[in-house]
Amino acid sequence: xxxxxxxxxxxxxxxxxxxxxxxxxxxxxxxEHDDVYPAEMVEQMKALGLFGATIPEEYEGLGLSTTxxxxxxxxxxxxxxxxxxxFNSHLIMAAAVSRFGTEEQKRxxxxxxxxxxxRGGLALTEPxxxxxxxxxxxxxxxxxxxxxxxGTKTWISNGIHGHIFALLVKTDPTAEPRxxxxxxxxxxxxxxxxxxxxxxxxxxxGIDSAELVFEDYAxxxxxxxxxxxxxxxxxxxxxxxxxxxxxxxxxVGIARVALEESVAYxxxxxxxxxxxxxxxxxxxxxxxxxxxxxxxxLLVQSAAAAYDRGERCDMEAGMAKLFASEAAVTNxxxxxxxxxxxxxxxxxxxxxxxxxxxxxxxxxGTNELQRILIARQLIERNPxx
Numbered sequence: 001x002x003x004x005x006x007x008x009x010x011x012x013x014x015x016x017x018x019x020x021x022x023x024x025x026x027x028x029x030x031x032e033h034d035d036v037y038p039a040e041m042v043e044q045m046k047a048l049g050l051f052g053a054t055i056p057e058e059y060e061g062l063g064l065s066t067t068x069x070x071x072x073x074x075x076x077x078x079x080x081x082x083x084x085x086x087f088n089s090h091l092i093m094a095a096a097v098s099r100f101g102t103e104e105q106k107r108x109x110x111x112x113x114x115x116x117x118x119r120g121g122l123a124l125t126e127p128x129x130x131x132x133x134x135x136x137x138x139x140x141x142x143x144x145x146x147x148x149x150x151g152t153k154t155w156i157s158n159g160i161h162g163h164i165f166a167l168l169v170k171t172d173p174t175a176e177p178r179x180x181x182x183x184x185x186x187x188x189x190x191x192x193x194x195x196x197x198x199x200x201x202x203x204x205x206g207i208d209s210a211e212l213v214f215e216d217y218a219x220x221x222x223x224x225x226x227x228x229x230x231x232x233x234x235x236x237x238x239x240x241x242x243x244x245x246x247x248x249x250x251x252v253g254i255a256r257v258a259l260e261e262s263v264a265y266x267x268x269x270x271x272x273x274x275x276x277x278x279x280x281x282x283x284x285x286x287x288x289x290x291x292x293x294x295x296x297x298l299l300v301q302s303a304a305a306a307y308d309r310g311e312r313c314d315m316e317a318g319m320a321k322l323f324a325s326e327a328a329v330t331n332x333x334x335x336x337x338x339x340x341x342x343x344x345x346x347x348x349x350x351x352x353x354x355x356x357x358x359x360x361x362x363x364x365g366t367n368e369l370q371r372i373l374i375a376r377q378l379i380e381r382n383p384x385x
Contacts, residue, residue, distance in 0.1 A: 009068050016072055019044060020079045028080045032352060035205040037161055042086060045116070050087045052114025054242070055094050059110035066242065066304040070249040074297070077253030081356045082206040084253075088246040089121030089157040092239040093166040096122075096184060100226045100235045109164075109186065120162035122243070123153040123187070123212055124236055130155075131369050133168065133233060134178040138214065140169040140185065142221070147171070147185070149192075149217045159210025160195055164188040167214075168236050171229045184225045184232035192217030203355030237314075243364040244317040245303050251324030251360050252296045254353050258328075258335035259289040261349065265339055282338060289331045296324035315377035318370040325360035325367060332357045 023044055031038055045051065054069050055061025064072075076084045094113045097105055112118040129135040138151025149169055156165065167187040175181025187193065196211030225235055263286060266277035276282045299320035306313035332353040336343035343350040361367045 009071075012062075012064070012068065013071060013075065015048065016075055019048060020075065024079050024083065029346075029349070029352075032080065032082070032205050033346065035200075037208055038083065038086075038206050039161075041083060042116075042119075042161075045083070045087060049114070051090055051116035051119060052094075053087065054091050055098060055110050055114045059098070059106055059114060061094075061110065061114040066245060066307045067301060070245055070300050070304045073246050073249035074253040074256070074300075077250040078257040080206070081250055081254060082204055084246065084250055085157050085204065085207045086119075088243065090119050090162070091246075092122045092243045093120050093164070093186075095242050096166050096225055096235050096239040097186070099238055100184075100231070102227050104222070105186070105225065105227075118163045118188075119158060120164040121156060121158040121166070122236070122239060123156050123159075123165040123167045125153060125155045127152060127154050131366055133236065134182070136168060136170060136182070138167070138169045139173060140171050140183065140219070142171070143218075146218045146220050147224070149185070149187070149214045149219060151214050152196075153212040153214075155199060155209055156212050157207055157209055159212055160198060160208035165212070166225065166236070166239070167219075168232050171232075175230070179233040180230045182232035183229045184235045185219050186223040186225060187214075187217070187219055188223075190217075202358070203352065204359045240364055241307060241313055241317050244314075244321040244370075245300060245307060247360050247364045248296065248300045248303065248317070248320035248324040251321070251326075251328040251357070252293060252300055254328040254357050254360075255289070255293045255296060255324065255331040258331040258350070258353050259286070259293055262286060262289065262335045262338045265342075269340075276338070285334050285338060289334055292323075292327035292331055296320070296327045299323050315374050315381070318365075318373045318377075321360075321364065322367050322370040322374070325357070328353075328357040328360055 024041060049062045052061030053064050057063035073084045094110060097109055124133055126136050126138065138149065140147040140149045165187050167185045169183055169185060170181050171183040172181030192215050194213040194215060196213050199209045199211065201209060266282050267275050269276050303313055303316035303320040306316045336350050336354055339348065339350055342348050
């Protein structure tokens with residue numbers, strides 16, 4: 001079961017599919033293996049409006065629903081997951097401004113984000129801090145009309161080729177509870193903003209993941225998102241709801257393409273005188289793979305619909321992210337088994353799916369954390385009278 005897109009949505013998805021078939025699919029394998037940033041594809045994504053996909057129309061974005069956005073992410077990820085990361089990290093930053101920024105901040109920044117003139121992402125993680133964001137050490141000290149920032153961020157998507165980042169810092173390192181001392185700034189590259197090393201990865205290549213260093217970096221006070229200190233963790237986590245829906249949609253995309261390629265291969269590969277699709281062991285694997293895809297997609301639709309209604313959806317997004325990411329990992333491994341030696345070859349796509357999928361279990365909050373958040377929400381939403 002899938003949602004039937006409206007006529008306008010269908011046109012958007014059709015344009016996207018043509019772009020992926022014509023300008024992405026023929027070049028993915030070479031670019032991915034060489035870990036090359038897909039600059040031409042980024043320009044084409046700008047023209048398609050993907051950098052403004054979820055930015056409201058009043059700020060020159062496409063104003064797409066999260067439900068449609070998730071379908072876009074699934075389709076992109078089924079061809080090359082890295083492309084979805086280039087615009088998703090950017091859109092999480094935009095969501096923080098759109099949902100929590102001042103009206104002046106929205107008017108100033110969102111149109112430039114939507115056009116792709118300014119691209120960037122979310123700078124949260126530090127060398128000694130990932131899941132526990134309240135343990136960050138990067139600080140911002142107010143000095144007149146600006147703040148001076150010092151610290152290091154790591155594993156930042158778009159870190160090299162991006163221009164601006166939603167940067168989480170401590171404006172009051174002594175605050176208790178710790179989250180009350182955290183703030184989120186729009187940090188544009190400039191003096192004191194140093195791009196460190198590019199981080200090499202098992203998969204998810206093409207998109208740049210980098211270390212960012214801030215040494216007496218001055219940022220104007222009017223770039224404090226929302227204009228009030230102490231709300232940074234709330235703003236960052238609000239953006240991560242969209243990020244987790246994106247991760248889940250990516251998982252569905254990888255799980256689906258692994259299934260599709262396995263179904264096709266199983267009908268042409270023969271063993272013991274018949275296609276392997278006629279062997280019960282293969283049929284059981286294909287059935288489980290298909291069920292994971294459909295269940296993952298329905299969870300994504302549920303989370304996206306809740307987000308579109310403006311409801312709190314950390315539990316729904318967490319469930320979708322948890323299930324769909326694990327489905328991507330399992331389906332990619334099952335697909336390799338079905339393909340045998342060819343699945344392990346760089347001449348086929350399966351080994352890329354297998355390398356890309358594990359990131360989804362880690363990014364935007366580990367799956368272990370998702371289980372804890374889901375359980376906490378279950379208890380909070382279902383108190384014993």
